[in-house]
Structures are given as C-alpha cells and as structure tokens.
Amino acid sequence: MFLKTITAAGAFALLGSTAMAGCGITAGNVSILSNDFPAIQAVTAAASACAGDGVTVETNLTKDHKDIMVAALTANPAQYSSVIVSNSTLVTLMNDGLVRPIDDLVAKHGAALNKSQLITVNGKVMAVAFMANAQHLFTRTDVLAEAGVEGVPATYEDVLAAAEKVRAAGLMEYPVALNTKAGWNLAEEFVNMYMGTGADFFKAGTAEASVNNKNGVATLEMLKSLVAYSNPDYLTYDSNATQAEWEAGNLAMATMWGTRGGAVLDDEGSTAEVVAGTLLSAAPTWGNGARPASTLWWDGIGISTNISDEDAEATFIAMMNGITTEVVKANNDAAVWLVEGYTPSPASAGVSGTAAGGAAPYPMVPFMGALHTALGAEITDFLQGTESAQQALADVEAAYTAAAKEQGFLK
Amino acid sequence: MKNRTFFWFILPSLITMVLFIALPIVSVALQSLHIEHEAVMVEVENCGPFGCKQELQVDVEETAKLKKERPLGQFNGLGTYTNRNHLAVAEIGEAWQSSNGFADFISKALNLPFYRALAFTLTYTFVVTPLVLIFGFMIALGVNTLPKRIKGPTIFISLLPMIVTPLIGALILFWMIDANGVIGSTLQWIFDDPDLSLKASPTLTWIMLMVYGVWHSAPFAFIVFYAGLQTVPSDTMEAAMIDGASRWERTRYVVLPHLMPLTVFISLIQLMDNFRVLEPIISFSAQASATSLSWIIYNDLVGTESQFFGSAGATSVLTILGVAILLIPVLIRTWRDFNQKVV
Numbered sequence: 001m002f003l004k005t006i007t008a009a010g011a012f013a014l015l016g017s018t019a020m021a022g023c024g025i026t027a028g029n030v031s032i033l034s035n036d037f038p039a040i041q042a043v044t045a046a047a048s049a050c051a052g053d054g055v056t057v058e059t060n061l062t063k064d065h066k067d068i069m070v071a072a073l074t075a076n077p078a079q080y081s082s083v084i085v086s087n088s089t090l091v092t093l094m095n096d097g098l099v100r101p102i103d104d105l106v107a108k109h110g111a112a113l114n115k116s117q118l119i120t121v122n123g124k125v126m127a128v129a130f131m132a133n134a135q136h137l138f139t140r141t142d143v144l145a146e147a148g149v150e151g152v153p154a155t156y157e158d159v160l161a162a163a164e165k166v167r168a169a170g171l172m173e174y175p176v177a178l179n180t181k182a183g184w185n186l187a188e189e190f191v192n193m194y195m196g197t198g199a200d201f202f203k204a205g206t207a208e209a210s211v212n213n214k215n216g217v218a219t220l221e222m223l224k225s226l227v228a229y230s231n232p233d234y235l236t237y238d239s240n241a242t243q244a245e246w247e248a249g250n251l252a253m254a255t256m257w258g259t260r261g262g263a264v265l266d267d268e269g270s271t272a273e274v275v276a277g278t279l280l281s282a283a284p285t286w287g288n289g290a291r292p293a294s295t296l297w298w299d300g301i302g303i304s305t306n307i308s309d310e311d312a313e314a315t316f317i318a319m320m321n322g323i324t325t326e327v328v329k330a331n332n333d334a335a336v337w338l339v340e341g342y343t344p345s346p347a348s349a350g351v352s353g354t355a356a357g358g359a360a361p362y363p364m365v366p367f368m369g370a371l372h373t374a375l376g377a378e379i380t381d382f383l384q385g386t387e388s389a390q391q392a393l394a395d396v397e398a399a400y401t402a403a404a405k406e407q408g409f410l411k
Numbered sequence: 412m413k414n415r416t417f418f419w420f421i422l423p424s425l426i427t428m429v430l431f432i433a434l435p436i437v438s439v440a441l442q443s444l445h446i447e448h449e450a451v452m453v454e455v456e457n458c459g460p461f462g463c464k465q466e467l468q469v470d471v472e473e474t475a476k477l478k479k480e481r482p483l484g485q486f487n488g489l490g491t492y493t494n495r496n497h498l499a500v501a502e503i504g505e506a507w508q509s510s511n512g513f514a515d516f517i518s519k520a521l522n523l524p525f526y527r528a529l530a531f532t533l534t535y536t537f538v539v540t541p542l543v544l545i546f547g548f549m550i551a552l553g554v555n556t557l558p559k560r561i562k563g564p565t566i567f568i569s570l571l572p573m574i575v576t577p578l579i580g581a582l583i584l585f586w587m588i589d590a591n592g593v594i595g596s597t598l599q600w601i602f603d604d605p606d607l608s609l610k611a612s613p614t615l616t617w618i619m620l621m622v623y624g625v626w627h628s629a630p631f632a633f634i635v636f637y638a639g640l641q642t643v644p645s646d647t648m649e650a651a652m653i654d655g656a657s658r659w660e661r662t663r664y665v666v667l668p669h670l671m672p673l674t675v676f677i678s679l680i681q682l683m684d685n686f687r688v689l690e691p692i693i694s695f696s697a698q699a700s701a702t703s704l705s706w707i708i709y710n711d712l713v714g715t716e717s718q719f720f721g722s723a724g725a726t727s728v729l730t731i732l733g734v735a736i737l738l739i740p741v742l743i744r745t746w747r748d749f750n751q752k753v754v
Binding site: 064066067070087088089091092094095096097116117118119120121122123129132181182183184205207231232233235236238296298338355360361363364365366369370372373377380381384387391395398399401402403405406407408409411 | 446447448449450452453454455456457458459460461462464466467468469471472474475484485491494495496502522524589590606608610611613695696698699700710712713715716717718719721722
C-alpha cells in the first residue's frame with residue numbers, strides 16, 4: 001500500500017510539471033513500432049524530438065516488426081501507440097480492428113497533408129502514407145554498352161537478350177539478379193511478375209486463388225529464364241545479398257527495392273566505376289505489356305485502437321512532426337516521399353517511373369498473406385527443375401486453400 | 412523413504428513440471444484443434460496514393476462478435492492434422508490410387524510439405540546421431556592418450572563448436588562455403604569446377620547440413636565419453652593387458668561395455684535434438700532444398716503478417732509424437748536394464 005501511494009504521488013508530480021514540449025503536445029505517451037531502414041529512421045528521429053516535459057516518445061525499429069505487431073497492439077492498453085504500416089501490414093492490423101480511424105485527427109492536425117497521402121478504407125482514413133516503394137530495374141549502363149546493348153531494357157525480354165549478350169561477350173557469367181531467396185522474397189518476385197500480366201490473384205469477389213492459369217505458367221517460365229542468368233546460389237539471395245553483389249560489380253542488371261537506390265548510389269561500399277555506371281529505371285514490362293511487372297508499396301502511419309484518445313492525439317501530432325517538409329528536404333534521397341517538398345532525384349527515378357508506368361499496388365486483401373506464403377514455399381520445385389509449372393501452381397493453390405481455411409477465409 | 416516424505420520431497424518439481432511442461436503442451440494441443448472464425452467479409456473501396464480499388468475486407472465488428480462468443484475459434488477437430496499442409500490424408504490416398512508404382516507414390520508424397528520435411532528430419536536424425544557417437548568416442552579416446560600438459564587446451568578447443576551458438580555457427584559456415592568463401596573456393600579448386608556451389612544443389616545442401624550437425628554435436632558426445640573414460644576400472648584394464656589383449660581388444664571388450672549406459676544417454680539426447688533440427692536450415696537459407704518439422708512451425712509463426720497458430724500447434728503435437736516414437740526403443744532398453752539391476 002505504502003509503495004502504491006509513493007508511486008502514485010510520483011506519477012502525479014511528473015504529470016503536474018507540464019510545460020510545452022517542442023511540438024505543441026502537453027502530455028501523452030508516444031511509442032512507435034516500425035521496420036528499420038534509413039527513411040523510417042529519419043521520420044522516427046524527428047518524431048522523437050517531441051519528447052519533453054510530460055511527453056515521452058519511445059521507438060522500436062526492427063526488421064521483425066511484423067512478428068510482434070499483432071500481439072503488441074492486441075494488449076489493452078496497446079504496447080505501441082503507433083505502427084508504421086504498409087499495404088500488407090495495415091490489412092493484418094485491420095482484420096483484428098487494431099488500428100483506429102483517424103479522420104478527426106487528420107481534420108484537426110493534418111492540414112499539411114496531401115489528399116493522396118490518406119489511405120481510406122470504406123470512406124474512413126486508416127493511415128497516412130509518407131513514402132512509396134517498389135522493386136524496379138537497376139542497370140550497369142557501362143557493362144551493357146561494352147556488350148553492345150543499346151539503351152536500357154524496357155521489357156524483361158530485353159533483359160534476357162541483354163543478359164545473353166553480356167554472357168556471350170564474356171563480361172559476366174551471371175549478369176542478372178532478383179531477390180529470389182526462397183520464402184517471402186521469391187514469392188514477391190512471382191507477385192511482381194504476375195502483376196505484369198494484368199491478371200488478378202483471386203476469383204473476383206471471393207477468396208479463391210486463381211494463379212494456376214496461363215498467366216501463372218508464363219510468369220514461372222519468365223522467372224526461370226531470368227534465374228538461368230543468375231548465380232546458382234540464387235535461392236539464397238535476399239535484398240542484402242543482391243545489394244552486396246551489385247556493389248561488388250558482379251551484376252549488370254538487377255531488380256531491387258527502390259529504398260536500396262540511395263545506398264547503391266552513395267560513395268560507400270562500392271567503386272566509383274560501379275556507381276557511375278548504375279542507372280535506376282522503371283520496372284520492365286513483359287509479355288502483353290499490360291503494366292510494369294512490379295507492385296507499388298507505401299509506408300505510412302497507423303494509430304492503435306487500444307490507447308486513450310489523448311495518447312492517440314499526442315502520437316498523431318508527434319508523427320506529423322516526423323513527416324514535415326523539413327525532414328523530407330533533409331533526407332531527400334532516402335526514399336520517394338509522398339510529402340510536399342520532395343524533389344525527385346536519380347535515386348528515385350526507378351520508383352517514380354514504375355508508378356508513372358501504371359504499376360498496381362500490392363493487393364490489400366486480407367488473404368493475400370496466405371497466398372504469398374504458399375508461393376514462397378511451393379514454386380522452388382519448378383525453378384529447381386523437379387516439377388512442372390502446372391504442378392507447382394496446383395501445389396500453391398492447394399497449400400493456400402488449406403491455409404485460408406485455417407484462417408476462416410474459405411469454408 | 413516413506414510415501415508421505417516422498418510426496419513432499421517431489422512436490423516442488425511436480426508443480427513446476429505441470430506448470431511449465433504439461434500445461435503448455437495441453438494448451439498447444441487444444442489450440443491445434445481449433446481454426447479461426449469464419450471471416451465476415453465486405454467489399455469496400457480502398458483508396459491510397461496509387462488510386463482506388465474495390466477490395467474485400469474483414470468486417471471487424473461482426474468478426475469481433477464471433478470472437479467474443481468463442482475466443483478459441485471454431486472447433487475443427489482433427490481437421491488441421493489431416494489437411495494438405497500436415498498429414499494430407501486425402502492427398503496421400505489419392506496419390507496411392509493414382510500412382511503407377513511405389514517410386515511414383517513416394518515422389519508424390521514427398522511433394523507434400525509435411526512428408527518432405529519428415530524425410531529430411533528423419534534422414535538428418537539417423538545420419539547425424541550415429542556419426543556424433545562415433546566421432547565423439549574417437550575424439551575422447553584420442554584426447555585421453557594425450558600427455559597431461561596439452562590435454563586441457565585440447566579439450567577446450569574441441570568443445571568450441573558446441574560453445575558457439577548454433578545460429579551463429581551455422582552462419583559462419585554458410586559464409587565460408589559461399590563460392591567466394593574459403594571452403595567454397597577451395598572445393599572449386601580441388602574439383603576443378605568453377606560452377607560448383609554447395610548452396611545450389613539439394614543433395615549438397617543436405618550433406619552440408621549434416622556435416623554441420625556432426626560438427627556441432629560431436630563435442631557433446633566427446634565430453635560425456637571423456638568423463639566416462641576416467642571411470643574405466645584400472646584393474647580390469649591391467650588384467651586385460653596381462654592376458655595379452657591388444658589396444659583394440661581392450662577398447663572393444665572393456666571400455667565399450669563400460670560406457671554403454673553413456674552411449675544410451677547420448678543417443679537419447681541426440682535423437683531428441685536432431686529431430687528438432689532448425690537453426691542450420693535458417694542460417695544456411697536452405698529451405699528450398701531442406702525443411703524440417705521445426706522449420707514448418709517456425710514458418711507458420713515468423714515472417715508472415717498473420718500467424719497460423721492452429722497449424723503450428725498441430726505440427727508441434729506431431730513433433731512430440733515423433734520424438735516419443737523415436738525414443739521408445741531407447742527407453743525400453745533403459746527400463747530393462749533398470750529392472751535387471753533391481754533383481
């Protein structure tokens with residue numbers, strides 16, 4: 001009892017001394033959970049500047065944020081007042097109602113936002129996007145020129161032809177790389193390539209997968225043709241490995257995330273020759289050329305449901321402070337910002353080009369995660385040559401159906 | 412000991428065992444019998460920086476009502492166990508009907524995730540366990556004959572593979588066997604094949620994982636055997652020497668029988684450990700070529716946005732059953748030895 005009184009008194013003493021903190025918040029607890037890359041580091045650092053008398057700001061930046069977010073936000077009160085979400089993670093949180101609609105906060109504190117930044121679901125604002133990301137083509141123009149290839153490949157058929165020329169010229173044995181590590185990365189490459197056909201992943205209006213069709217087969221065959229020009233270890237290549245290979249000068253063409261552009265083009269980790277020759281361009285189209293073979297992603301701010309309205313408001317103000325024009329100007333090359341004040345640069349040309357080419361966003365349906373997991377596990381057999389494309393796709397659909405039943409999306 | 416005394420003596424351990432072993436297993440088993448509620452879906456318009464689209468979303472309020480009624484989810488009985496991602500009863504039946512020959516049936520079964528994982532897990536267990544015993548015993552014999560002065564440092568160095576955290580140890584090896592790494596490029600030089608890659612071929616990946624397993628676990632067997640060697644009765648050894656037994660005969664007829672209980676102990680631990688193989692598969696990014704039961708559980712829970720708790724629970728229960736089946740022969744033997752001693 002005594003201890004309780006002491007702590008309570010202490011807490012009141014702390015709350016009592018409210019002076020104005022830097023961002024106009026008088027009190028509240030702000031805690032942010034997010035992925036970890038330079039653009040997000042800049043945002044959370046600026047939001048942390050709001051900490052002061054009566055306001056606490058805590059951040060947890062981790063690559064494993066997906067694994068903990070649902071549990072952390074299900075708790076009441078939630079462990080984090082805000083999560084930096086993307087197309088796919090927002091859906092997961094919304095499935096359980098763990099992020100709140102923020103129309104009122106946007107009306108009150110979001111005057112500086114562009115309308116296009118607002119992520120609305122069924123008419124309610126659920127998140128505020130601040131940056132875009134996509135996988136697109138990185139090209140070593142110097143190597144292609146030496147091999148006698150003119151211009152930058154605009155289609156994956158061009159990529160294959162250029163790769164053959166580079167190999168034939170004896171410049172590189174394995175000139176192509178994609179993020180093809182078995183699992184999430186490989187599945188994402190399938191999703192990108194399949195998007196290029198313009199087809200949908202599910203039968204309209206249902207949760208039934210429909211990838212075992214001519215588009216799916218063509219997608220797998222295109223992936224297989226591409227990995228024929230990749231290092232035999234391609235099934236272990238994630239973003240870090242691909243970037244390292246690129247910076248080591250071992251690649252002529254690669255599909256990598258836009259957020260890697262800044263790191264590739266800076267003067268660290270590579271030679272001047274590689275940096276000078278590197279050109280970022282839109283994701284190629286292929287086949288019927290319906291749209292660029294890539295998916296558009298956004299990262300944005302979501303506010304937890306299970307926190308007090310005061311904390312929600314404090315969090316929103318702090319996060320708005322994280323995505324001001326000043327922050328964007330200071331970190332211009334770290335991402336393709338959707339915020340006012342951003343000037344396009346060579347590092348962002350790929351993402352902008354991909355979006356301008358009409359690429360589609362990553363599907364925001366709640367059962368996409370299950371299909372993504374099934375793809376990552378089942379299509380390796382085809383790439384390794386132990387199975388036909390039809391069989392691999394039938395396996396994908398079967399694995400997805402079993403998983404979707406477990407999650408209640410299919411009967 | 413009186414029954415009453417025995418009861419009070421064992422009570423603390425009993426409570427902890429129930430709390431930390433029995434209850435979690437019961438909870439996992441219970442979870443594995445349930446799946447999530449049927450999601451109530453509505454079609455809504457999603458808008459964002461890249462335009463608007465009609466998409467299906469979960470109706471949170473309706474689904475929340477269902478969840479409140481039955482927090483565990485829908486009862487699914489053994490449905491999760493028998494579905495395609497686990498025991499795949501229907502698929503196995505169909506494969507049996509439609510396959511032309513046993514080999515065809517096996518290849519169809521190995522296309523299913525559970526059986527593919529089981530194949531690697533069992534191969535790993537039955538290759539690594541005996542090799543660990545053999546290598547551990549040989550190292551122990553070797554170290555035991557060393558002069559006293561260099562014994563200490565040798566023991567310390569031999570234990571290093573076990574001291575390194577499995578995940579880290581496997582990662583180090585993963586980089587060493589890279590085509591640009593020291594082992595990878597040496598192998599390319601030895602076999603005169605610039606395209607040789609240990610990571611690309613499923614067969615080589617399996618071999619590599621098992622080599623890692625032996626490397627990691629042999630020190631455990633070694634240190635247990637070494638401790639056992641110190642207790643070999645010297646009068647029996649001397650008697651054997653006087654009888655003219657060679658070193659081989661002394662090892663075969665004196666040392667080995669003496670160390671038999673330890674061999675059983677190491678086999679028990681190793682069978683359990685190897686059946687749960689996970690870390691090297693993660694570190695070697697080997698999931699395209701080799702998966703294990705533990706890897707399936709890991710994959711259900713980590714790296715995806717929505718975890719598959721029912722599926723992970725089902726695989727966990729199947730793993731526990733697998734370990735139990737593996738250990739039965741060893742346990743029967745121990746039980747028999749124990750009874751003989753009492754009589």
